[in-house]
Amino acid sequence: MKQITLLMLALVVLLAACNASIPPSGEPTASAATSSGMGSGMGMGMGQQNGMMARHSAPIPKAYAGLVNSVTADEASLERGAELFTTHCASCHGDGGMGDGPAGVSLNPAPAPVAHTSQMMGDDYLFWRISEGGAMAPFNSTMPAWEGALDEQARWDVINYIRALGSGAVQPRQGMGGAALDPTAQATRQAEMLATAVAQGVLTPVEADVFAEVHTAVEALRVQGMENMSGDMNSMQVEMLAELVQAGTITQEQADTFGDVHTRLLDAGLME
Ligand code: HEC
Known part of the structure; x- marks a missing residue:
């Protein structure tokens, strides 16, 4: 069960992977230092990273x-x-x-x-x-x-x-305004965040690839399998990673790399 504990730790960070705390410009934000006084949101906004x-x-x-x-x-x-x-x-x-x-x-x-x-x-x-x-x-x-x-x-x-x-099972109704979930923009943000991490020497290119691959698999599983999941995000993510390993979609080694990479991205301030 040690493995699981490690994953749980790493997975706290998984969440942030989907909202890499880096604006589209590619510059990492100093999110830890700006816990208040956030101004206007920019769509998929600043506020949600914060806190x-x-x-x-x-x-x-x-x-x-x-x-x-x-x-x-x-x-x-x-x-x-x-x-x-x-x-x-x-x-x-x-x-x-x-x-x-x-x-x-x-x-x-x-x-x-x-x-x-x-x-x-x-x-x-x-x-x-x-x-x-x-x-x-x-x-x-x-x-x-x-x-x-x-x-x-x-x-x-x-x-x-x-x-x-x-x-994506339903399309937004028009009325109040605001964007739809944009998976392409999210993927772009993530790719930029990973490129920054590689450029800064936080990750090797191979690690960035493993991260992106596992992340995609987790996302796919999440879309299919949200029925009746409860518990905090850690236990949900642990379940998902374990399920992916069991299904042979990813190897245990990839799951471990994923966790390790998350920790380093977090330490480097590239993700919240
Ligand atoms: C007056 C504005 C406002 C309205 C109206 C509103 N919310 Fe929120 N909601 C917020 C804010 C601000 C947050 C972020 C802070 C927080 O988590 O309390 C939030 C957070 C949430 C969260 C937590 C999300 C997370 O990531 O932690 C959920 C779920 C949510 N809202 C659902 C709803 C639903 C469903 C409705 C309608 C029935 C609704 N909200 C109406 C302002 C609003």
Whole structure:
């Protein structure tokens, strides 16, 4: 089980891989040093890098931990979710759930790119956050609490919908504004981040390739297999990597390299 512990450690960082903390220009950001005072968001914005790790590693309260979505993500649920999201969430989170709605522009912390983060976080985390909002540490945000306004089914419907937005199973509705999840832009950001890491001597080109390959496999699995996953991101990611090794998609060695590379990218400040 030692192996697993190592993976868990490394996987805290996996999350950040999807949001490499490096702007499109290719310059690493000093994200650790700028934990407040972030100004306007730039779409797939600055705010979400800032404090994202703190958010996503916050302990899930007992009342929520382990909760599993009880509503099947069928057409009816997605339709209800779309309605709810458009009415209640898109103003801040954007039509595509990328955190770039018009009402979110001046918020600090900025609205999260929920289409994206819903691919990484478990049912319990999402249900907790939507139920109770952000008026508490470590969030301290204007994210409203919805438990009074939306019944449980509605909260699961909206979770089904943001997951579907993030996986590309549904297209954003127009209305509030904001971009759709853009896998190409994300891939470009990641490639730039890796190129920077290689240029700085943090990684060898071979390690960068392994990282990119494993990351792609994890993403593919995530899109297929989000049903009924709960727990924090560590356990979800550990499961995914183990599953990929077991399926022969990646080798144990690649999984280990992946973890190691993550740690070094983190240490180098290239990822949050
Ligand atoms: C007034 C603006 C606003 C509205 C409206 C709003 N949110 Fe948020 N939301 C935020 C902000 C700001 C954050 C980031 C800070 C935080 O996590 O508390 C956030 C965070 C979240 C998170 C946590 C994501 C993560 O990565 O940790 C989820 C899930 C979420 N919102 C879902 C929703 C849903 C679903 C709705 C509609 C039912 C909604 N939000 C409506 C502002 C808003």
